[in-house]
Every structure is written in C-alpha cells, then in structure tokens.
Amino acid sequence: MISNLFYKKYFDYYRIKSNVSERSLQRLLKYTAENIDYYRYLENDTLSISKFPVVNKEIYRKTGLDSFVTKENKNKGIVRRTSGSTGSPTKIYIDKFTLASQLFHRNKFFNLHDLSLGMSEARFWSRGKSIFYGTNNIKNILLNRKLINDLDFFGSESQCYKNLYTLFNVIYFYGYPSLILKAANFFENEKSRPCPKKIITTAEVLTSHDKNHIENVFNCPVIQEYGCSEVDIIAFQCKCNSYHLNPRLYIELEEVSGSGHEIIVTDLDNYYMPIIRYKMGDIVKLNDTQCSCGIPGRTISSICGRTSDRFIVLRDGSEIHVSAISSIINASNKYDSKISKFRIDHINLDLIDIKIEGNFNHENKLYLNKELISKLNHLLNDKITITITFSEIDNSIKHNYFKKLF
Ligand SMILES: [Zn+2]
Numbered sequence: 001m002i003s004n005l006f007y008k009k010y011f012d013y014y015r016i017k018s019n020v021s022e023r024s025l026q027r028l029l030k031y032t033a034e035n036i037d038y039y040r041y042l043e044n045d046t047l048s049i050s051k052f053p054v055v056n057k058e059i060y061r062k063t064g065l066d067s068f069v070t071k072e073n074k075n076k077g078i079v080r081r082t083s084g085s086t087g088s089p090t091k092i093y094i095d096k097f098t099l100a101s102q103l104f105h106r107n108k109f110f111n112l113h114d115l116s117l118g119m120s121e122a123r124f125w126s127r128g129k130s131i132f133y134g135t136n137n138i139k140n141i142l143l144n145r146k147l148i149n150d151l152d153f154f155g156s157e158s159q160c161y162k163n164l165y166t167l168f169n170v171i172y173f174y175g176y177p178s179l180i181l182k183a184a185n186f187f188e189n190e191k192s193r194p195c196p197k198k199i200i201t202t203a204e205v206l207t208s209h210d211k212n213h214i215e216n217v218f219n220c221p222v223i224q225e226y227g228c229s230e231v232d233i234i235a236f237q238c239k240c241n242s243y244h245l246n247p248r249l250y251i252e253l254e255e256v257s258g259s260g261h262e263i264i265v266t267d268l269d270n271y272y273m274p275i276i277r278y279k280m281g282d283i284v285k286l287n288d289t290q291c292s293c294g295i296p297g298r299t300i301s302s303i304c305g306r307t308s309d310r311f312i313v314l315r316d317g318s319e320i321h322v323s324a325i326s327s328i329i330n331a332s333n334k335y336d337s338k339i340s341k342f343r344i345d346h347i348n349l350d351l352i353d354i355k356i357e358g359n360f361n362h363e364n365k366l367y368l369n370k371e372l373i374s375k376l377n378h379l380l381n382d383k384i385t386i387t388i389t390f391s392e393i394d395n396s397i398k399h400n401y402f403k404k405l406f
Contacts, residue, residue, distance in 0.1 A: 003118040003144035010100040011107065025049060025250050025268065032274040038067040039276075049250070054264060054277045061090045061340055069093055069273045077272045080229045081330060092230050095272035102232040102269075105248050109236035113198050113223055115172055121145040122167050122196070124175030124183070126321035146170060150311070150321040153182050160186055167194035173218075177201040178310050179321060181210050184217040196220055202227060204310065205303055226303050228280055231267045235300050242291040243284075243300035252277070253286065253298075260285040260304060310402055314383045315349045322346075322402045328375045329354070338364055341393045346404045351385050352376075357393045365390055 026047060033042040042051055060068060069077065077093030094102075107117045123145045140147050152163035164183060167173070173180055173196050180199060187193045196218055202225040206214075211222050226243055227233040234251070235243035245251050248269055253261040260283045267275040283304045291299045311319040322344055329342050341357040354372065369388050376386050 003142060006142065007103060007107065007117045010103045025266065028266070028268055028271070028274060029276070031271060032276060035070050035072070036068060036274055038063060039274075049252075049266065049277065052276050054279055055275075056279045056281070057090050058340070060092070065091070065093070065273070070271060092275065093273040094270050098267065098269040098272070101248050105246055106233055109225075109233060109244075109246075110200075112236075112238055113200075113221075115198055115200075118144055119171040120169065122148055122170040122173045122175075124148050124173060124179035126150055126176065126179065126323040126327075145174075148175075148179065148183070150179065150182075150319060150324065153179075153186065154318045161190070164194075167196070168192075170194075170196060171198075172196050173199040175200075175202065176310075176321065176323075177204050177206040177210065177214075180214055181206075182319075184214045188217050193217060193219075198223060200225055224303075226282075226284075226300070230275060230278060230280075231265050231270075234263065234265060238291060238293045238295060240291050240293045242287055242293070243303070244291070244295050245297060245300070247297075253284070256283055259283050312344075312346055312352065312380070312384070313349060314380065316383065318383075320380065324379060325352075325354075325376060326401060328379065329356075329372065332368060332371055332375075339368075342401060343393050344402050346402070346406070348406050349384070351387070353387045353389055355389045355391055355393055357391065360390060 029047045029049060029052065032039050032052075033047060034040075039052065077095060078099055079091050080094055081091045103117065110116055121144065123140070125147060126149050137147075146166040146169075148164065148167070153160055155163075164186065167183065173183075180201060198220055199214060199218060199222045201222060206222070206224060214222050221239075223237045224243070225233060225237070226235045231246075231249060233246050234249065235245050237243050248267070250266040250268055252264040252266075254264055256262050262279065263282050263284055265275070265278050265280075267278075284300045285302045285304065287299045287301045290296070310322045312322055312325065313319050325344055326342075329339065332339070338360055339356055339358045343355045345353045345355065347353055354376075356368070360368070372388055373386055380386070
C-alpha cells in the first residue's frame with residue numbers, strides 16, 4: 001500500500017539518523033548559540049537552558065524568521081503554517097529529520113491504541129478542502145485518508161448520509177472534536193452506524209459530556225491528542241486517559257498560580273529552525289501520581305483553555321467551522337506577514353466582524369478589505385454580512401481567535 005511505503009521511508013530515515021546521545025539538549029543549545037543569529041549573544045556563555053529566553057509567535061513575527069533559521073541548507077526547510085487556535089498567524093520551518101521523528105513518535109502513540117499510520121482514516125478537518133482542494137485530495141489518497149469537513153453536514157438527510165458514507169469504510173476517525181460531534185449527532189438516530197476501532201481528537205478540548213456521547217454513538221473509545229503545528233504532538237492520551245509527554249521534546253512546566261502549569265516546549269530534533277523554550281499559552285493540570293499504564297514520566301490530566309464551540313451559524317441553519325475563515329485570513333497574509341493578530345466576532349446570525357491588528361498603510365487596508373470580503377462572501381455564499389475592523393486586539397494568556405456573542 002502506498003501510504004505504508006510513505007511512512008516506512010520516514011521511519012527508516014528516523015532510525016538511521018537517530019542517535020540518543022546526539023539528540024541531547026546540550027548539543028542543540030550549543031548548535032543554536034553558535035549558528036542562530038537570535039541566540040548568538042549566548043555563544044560564550046555557560047549553556048544552560050534557563051539562559052535561553054522564552055519565545056512565542058509574537059517574537060518570531062516581530063523579529064523575523066531569518067534570525068531563527070540556520071544558514072546551512074538554506075531553502076531545504078519544510079514550512080509549517082501555524083494558525084488554528086491563537087489568531088496570530090506565522091510560519092515555522094522544520095527539516096526532513098524532524099518530520100521523520102514527528103511521524104515516528106506519532107506512530108508510537110498510535111501503537112498504544114493498536115493503530116498505526118497508514119491505516120484507513122477519516123480526517124475531520126475544516127480548512128483545506130475549499131482552498132487547496134486539488135493538492136490535498138491527491139495527498140489524502142496517497143496517505144489513505146478520507147476528508148470530512150463542515151460542508152459534508154449541510155443539505156438533506158439523504159445527502160449528508162451519502163457524504164458521510166465513507167465513514168463506514170475506515171478504521172479510525174481523527175480530527176476536530178466539534179466536527180466528530182456533528183457526525184455523532186447525525187448518526188445518533190440512524191439505524192446503521194459506522195464502527196471505527198478508535199477515534200482520536202485534536203486541536204480543541206472535548207468536554208466529558210461530548211466525549212461520552214461520541215463514544216456511545218460509535219461504540220468505541222475516544223482518545224485525545226494535544227499538540228500544535230510548530231512541534232506536532234506534545235502529549236497523547238494512553239488507555240488510562242492520562243496525557244503522556246512526547247519524549248522527542250524537552251518540556252518545562254511553569255507554575256501559574258491558581259490555574260495549573262504553563263507548557264514551554266523545546267524541540268530536540270529541529271536544527272533547521274531551533275524551537276527553544278516556546279510558549280503557546282496553554283495551561284495544563286498535572287497528575288500527582290505515576291500513570292498506572294506503566295509508561296514512566298509525568299503526565300497531564302487536562303488541558304485548559306481551548307474550546308470546541310467553533311461554528312459560524314448562518315440564518316438558513318447551516319454551519320461552517322471557523323477554521324475555514326482563519327485559513328482565508330492566513331492565506332491573505334501569505335506573502336507579507338502584516339497581519340499580526342485577528343479575531344472573528346460572530347455578532348449575530350446576520351453579522352461577522354473580523355478585527356485585524358497589524359502594521360498597515362491605507363493601500364494595505366483597502367486591499368485586505370476587498371480581498372477578504374470577496375473570499376469570505378464566496379465561502380459563506382453571501383449569507384451573512386462581513387465587516388473588517390482594523391484595531392488593536394486585547395492580549396490574554398491564550399488569545400482566543402473566535403468569539404460568539406449571542
Ligand atoms: Zn498512561
């Protein structure tokens with residue numbers, strides 16, 4: 001099968017290149033201080049991770065990525081666009097080895113649940129289908145996955161059933177819990193239901209009520225993944241529902257009084273663009289004791305702050321996942337990163353206001369206004385009024401890019 005050949009190539013590449021002693025934190029820090037402009041002032045200092053500054057998306061964006069990328073093998077980085085949960089679009093680069101390591105560890109986590117990459121998958125994903133439909137479609141066929149998005153839930157019952165029929169032919173579901181929940185609500189009253197072996201949710205936190213509902217409808221366990229585009233999986237639930245930290249990352253847990261711990265990650269594999277002490281703004285709660293599944297190390301009991309209520313509701317009752325809108329905003333920002341933050345305010349059934357913060361001149365504003373409104377009207381079939389407001393956006397510990405105000 002083509003997908004198995006694809007993954008085997010990367011797993012073999014990881015095994016050949018991986019060397020535990022080489023992958024130490026010290027080696028990464030030394031390399032970074034000597035080769036990456038932003039950290040060059042640390043070159044002659046004692047290399048301890050605490051000397052490295054904490055970074056975030058805002059710092060990457062303001063400083064410019066050139067200061068964070070190695071000068072070696074220029075142009076060989078793989079781009080990862082970060083968008084989804086924060087409303088501060090930027091991109092980072094990884095190299096081929098980091099991708100191999102990410103896939104290798106993803107597969108290890110999947111193995112805990114008797115799954116492996118390459119098995120047939122239904123991917124519940126929003127962005128992509130409408131914008132990059134052609135390329136993603138080929139990729140999805142090669143990787144043995146079927147894409148389900150918010151458009152598949154719109155229309156008559158028989159049309160939805162036809163769209164979702166593919167769910168009967170896959171081994172597992174993967175993706176946004178808000179979309180998987182829609183599938184559960186649809187099949188709840190159907191006589192025959194898909195029977196996936198497992199369901200893996202990511203990107204949004206699932207409430208225990210919704211989790212139970214999905215498990216009951218599809219009669220299989222739901223496992224939650226916690227990660228981000230910058231470093232892929234940060235932690236993954238085992239069969240005991242504890243999140244185990246990904247061993248390819250160095251993770252610091254900074255106590256936030258009264259709330260839990262804030263996650264700070266260092267990617268031990270990425271030498272193309274070293275990601276060191278990176279904060280996403282996520283607060284987690286830790287377990288006090290070792291997990292009974294037998295895997296050593298500290299575990300997380302819950303991730304706070306992300307929501308699964310992420311649908312734009314239109315007057316005719318149809319719904320569109322908000323990430324389809326954030327994708328269009330990010331695409332407009334592709335060539336010059338002038339948008340530093342955005343927030344989508346869903347005011348009522350007739351109005352969405354998109355607040356945009358950044359460094360714009362008059363022409364930029366006119367261009368963005370025209371471009372965004374035209375693309376969003378196309379996406380939303382002119383069913384809702386869209387306004388664009390250029391203004392500063394309040395910063396919170398986790399900048400939530402979607403607000404529903406009714
Ligand atoms: Zn465990």
